[in-house]
Amino acid sequence: MKKKWPINVRFAGLGGQGLVTVGAVLAEACAGSGLQVAASQSYGSQARGGMTRADVIISNEAIDFPHVLAPDILLAFAQEAYDKFVEEVSSGGIVLADPYFVTTREQPQVRQLTIDATKTALEKIESKLAANFVMLGALLGLLQLVESKHIDEVLPRLVPDKYLKINRLAFESGYDLGTQLLDKI
Amino acid sequence: MKKTIESKKFEPTSQTESLQSVILTGNEAAAEGALAAGCDFYAGYPITPSSEIMETLARKLPKRGGVFIQMEDELASFSAVIGASWAGAKAMTATSGPGLSLMMEGIGYAAITETPCVVVDVQRAGPGTGQATRVGSGDILQVRYGSHGDYCPIALSPWSVQEMHDLTIKAFGLAHAYRVPTFIMAEESVGHLRETLVLRREVEPVVRNRDITKPPFGSDLPDGVAPMPVFGDGANLLVTGSTHDEWGFRKVNHPDHHKRLVERINRKVLDHTDELAVMDGRYLEDADVVVLAYGFTGRAALSAVKALRDSGVRVGFLRLVTLWPFPAKAIFELGKNVEKIVVPEMNLGQVAGLVRQNVSCEVISLSQVDGEVIVPATIEKKTREAIA
Numbered sequence: 001m002k003k004k005w006p007i008n009v010r011f012a013g014l015g016g017q018g019l020v021t022v023g024a025v026l027a028e029a030c031a032g033s034g035l036q037v038a039a040s041q042s043y044g045s046q047a048r049g050g051m052t053r054a055d056v057i058i059s060n061e062a063i064d065f066p067h068v069l070a071p072d073i074l075l076a077f078a079q080e081a082y083d084k085f086v087e088e089v090s091s092g093g094i095v096l097a098d099p100y101f102v103t104t105r106e107q108p109q110v111r112q113l114t115i116d117a118t119k120t121a122l123e124k125i126e127s128k129l130a131a132n133f134v135m136l137g138a139l140l141g142l143l144q145l146v147e148s149k150h151i152d153e154v155l156p157r158l159v160p161d162k163y164l165k166i167n168r169l170a171f172e173s174g175y176d177l178g179t180q181l182l183d184k185i
Numbered sequence: 186m187k188k189t190i191e192s193k194k195f196e197p198t199s200q201t202e203s204l205q206s207v208i209l210t211g212n213e214a215a216a217e218g219a220l221a222a223g224c225d226f227y228a229g230y231p232i233t234p235s236s237e238i239m240e241t242l243a244r245k246l247p248k249r250g251g252v253f254i255q256m257e258d259e260l261a262s263f264s265a266v267i268g269a270s271w272a273g274a275k276a277m278t279a280t281s282g283p284g285l286s287l288m289m290e291g292i293g294y295a296a297i298t299e300t301p302c303v304v305v306d307v308q309r310a311g312p313g314t315g316q317a318t319r320v321g322s323g324d325i326l327q328v329r330y331g332s333h334g335d336y337c338p339i340a341l342s343p344w345s346v347q348e349m350h351d352l353t354i355k356a357f358g359l360a361h362a363y364r365v366p367t368f369i370m371a372e373e374s375v376g377h378l379r380e381t382l383v384l385r386r387e388v389e390p391v392v393r394n395r396d397i398t399k400p401p402f403g404s405d406l407p408d409g410v411a412p413m414p415v416f417g418d419g420a421n422l423l424v425t426g427s428t429h430d431e432w433g434f435r436k437v438n439h440p441d442h443h444k445r446l447v448e449r450i451n452r453k454v455l456d457h458t459d460e461l462a463v464m465d466g467r468y469l470e471d472a473d474v475v476v477l478a479y480g481f482t483g484r485a486a487l488s489a490v491k492a493l494r495d496s497g498v499r500v501g502f503l504r505l506v507t508l509w510p511f512p513a514k515a516i517f518e519l520g521k522n523v524e525k526i527v528v529p530e531m532n533l534g535q536v537a538g539l540v541r542q543n544v545s546c547e548v549i550s551l552s553q554v555d556g557e558v559i560v561p562a563t564i565e566k567k568t569r570e571a572i573a
Contacts, residue, residue, distance in 0.1 A: 024379060031208040031381050039379035045233065045317040065488040065561050066345075066378055 006059035008068040009139070011132075012085050013077025013101075016048035018132035021158060023054030026136060028154040030058045033146040038066030051080060058145065075135050076102045077117075086110070094185060096138060098131060113181055120173050130170035137171040141178020142185065148175070206383050211349040211375040212279075214382055215305050216241035218353030219277055221388045224303070225251040226274035228265035230258050230284060233317045234373040235307035238279040259284040263291030266302045270295075271424060273415035275357055275391055279305040282324050283314060285331070292366055293332030294426045299402065299411070299450060301360035301393075305353065305369040307376040310556040319556030320373040322480060322531035328368050329509050335447055337454040339461060340368040340509035344483040346380040352506070357391045359461070363454055364410050370508055372531065374481040374558050403431020408452035455510050462512035465504040468494060472501025474525045474571055477516075477540060479505040482529050482559050489564035500568055508536070513543045520544025525571050527551060529564050547571075 009026065011019040020041045027039035036059045044050030055068035070090045076082035076097040082104065089095060091109045100118035117134040121127060140146060151171060159167050209217065216238045219227075227242045239255075246253040252269070256262040262278050269276040280288065285306050295302055306328065310321035328340050339359050341352045352369055360367035396412035397420035404411050411431070414420035423433030428443045436442035454461070465483070468490060469475065478486035483504040490502040503519065505512065520526065520543065528537035529551035537550035551567045553559045 027379050028208050037208065037379070037381065040374065041377060043318055063380075064491065065484050066380065067374070067558060067560070069560060069562075 005061065006057050006063065007143070007145075008070065008072045008090070009056045009058065009075070010068055010071035010073070010085060011054040011056075011075045011077065011135070012081035013052060014048070014081070015043055015046060015050045015052045017052070017077050018129065019052050019054040019077065022132045022136040023056050024158050025151065025154055026139070027056045027058075028158065029140075029146045029150040030056075032150040032153050035059065035145075036061060036063055038063045040067050051078075051084065053081070053085070073139065075139060077131070077135070079103065094142075096135065096142075098135065100131075111185060113184060115174070115177055117174065120177065121170055124173050125166045125170055127166065130166050133167045133170035134174035134177070137174025137176075138178035138181070139174075141175040142181055143178075144182075206381060208379060208381045209346060209350075210237060210377055210379050211343070211346045211371060212237035212307065212377065213241050214346045214350040214384075215279070215353045215369065215371070215376075216245070217384055218350040219303070219357070220245060220249070221350075221385050222275065222354045222357035223388075223390050224275050224277050224357065225249070226266070226269040226276040227251070227278065228254045228256050228262045228269070228276070229278040229280065230256055230262050232259075232281045232284045234309055234376050235279045235281050235284075235305065235371075237376070238305055238307070259287035260291060263288040263295075263302075263304075267291060267295050267298070267300050270300045270302050271416060271422075273393075273417075275301075275303075275361075277303040277305070277357075279307065281307050281309045281317075282311040282321070282327075285324055285327065289327075289331045292338070293334060293336070295366045296332065296336035296338070296450060297334070297426055297428075297446070298424050299364035299413070300366070301364050301413070302366050303353070303356045303360050303369070304366060305371060307371045307373060309373050310554070316556045318373070320481070320531060320558055321554065321556065322370075322372050322482070323535070323554075325370060325508060325530075325532065325535045328370060329511075335451055336365075337451055337510055338366045338368055339363060339454060339507070340370050341463075341506060342370045342479040342508050343375055343506075344480055344504065345375065345382075346378055347382040348506075349375060350382055350384065354385060354388050361391050361393050362410070363457075364413055365450075365454055368509075370480065372481045378481075400431035402429055402433050402446070404449065407449055408456040409449065410453050458510040458512060459514065461507055461510055462515055463506035464512065464515060465502075465506060467502045469501040469503065469519075471499050472523060473499050474527065474568060475501040475503055475519060475523050476527045476529065476564060476568055477503045477505070477519075477536075478529055478564075479508060479536065482531060485559050485561045486529055486564050488561035489568060492561065492565055493568060498569070498572060500572070505536070511539055513539075516540055516543045520546045525549060527564070527568050527571055529553070529559050529567070531559065 043052040117131040310316040310319040394412040534550035
């Protein structure tokens, strides 16, 4: 992917997967490193299930319209979400899909990579729930947008104390996965 | 066209402003604005998509010596806010459409008792329970006319997280200056938006005129605002939702008393429409067509207008920050100088209708009520059609 501003990121999956949380972490970490951001979300009224998306626009200049219109990067956490949004991804964009939940299909205009987010979370943390932070780590490993200190600065505000450690660990595991894919983009 | 619309912005007044740049959601920014303005009382009942305002103040108000109460419903919430205001507090609540509907009885009581209070309404898709997590902008006429009888609240419409903060601060000042319920007409898309903003830490405190020697419900001026003592200041305070004279005594059979009271509580706001009207106008000098928007839709409208300008289309942009009192005179002047006004909004034309009442040029309503925000491309297309 050519790095050009703004970068439109969409996390898409189901309610309960923690997408709004990682969207907020990404936005606040980028803001902390001096970038302009706007983050929004769309979710149903139920606590779990239902299509959920969290969008983040990252830019080096002021953002006029603060919602993502066409994602440059889609992080797919559920098959329904992948199916709904994959064709909206901008030409030359990237899809990061968790193969535990998503089977990708041919999309010539985008580059599709699989991130074993849920598998990694199960192996390293013994909980599927940290897959969101594995995915966020992979994204930032791939983009090299912010230093990890910016993540550490915002995590305590956005994550309950008792989950801080496992989410940090999940993030690091994902970051390693992302850097291994650097030559693929 | 001649430039007839003067843009002005609300700048929170401060003597020794200390600034801090942070990233917050709109709802959190409104709560921080309330704290900066000196809010010391919150009573409310949680409702999506406004609950983060309540959650933030539940954490922060008690630590500052303020009072936070979760009430049993919105009727009780608003009644508590009125009581707190008369006890000297700078009081507020936050809600969404269904809660605002329940508050209407109290809003009328606050209007006739001239009780300053601030309400942040984070609008969702209605009517009824509607779609709780989806966006709408359907409360604009309700907030003006929802309670019975004649009164005029002040209502402001933020388009960014920064304005959620700044306009909430401003609302406390206006509520006390005019002794009137003052509303922030936010939308879900601003309440849940996360952006960087500058927090204003040291805002000039809201001062209430508590003179006990003058009548608390009357003025020599037909548009005057009376002083408002607090229980305990020594005034013989009598507060009633019935028609009353300038000292608060019930006068429920006297035509003159009712006429004088109702006219004054309307004129104290409506006669000051010009000074209350805040607008953000751009590219208006040579515009044949103007896109007129408010709230979050203003963001999409400005993006659309910029794109149209880039392709050489002479289109203007006007954003209403003050919705009530409605800036009818300014809209009338605008209508004299343009051919068409396009009004995009997330309801079935509530503000488009108001614009139509005040201009003779064509007004094109761009309504969208699908629970999603209006995107720039939709406004751009409609505006191109209007010009063709």
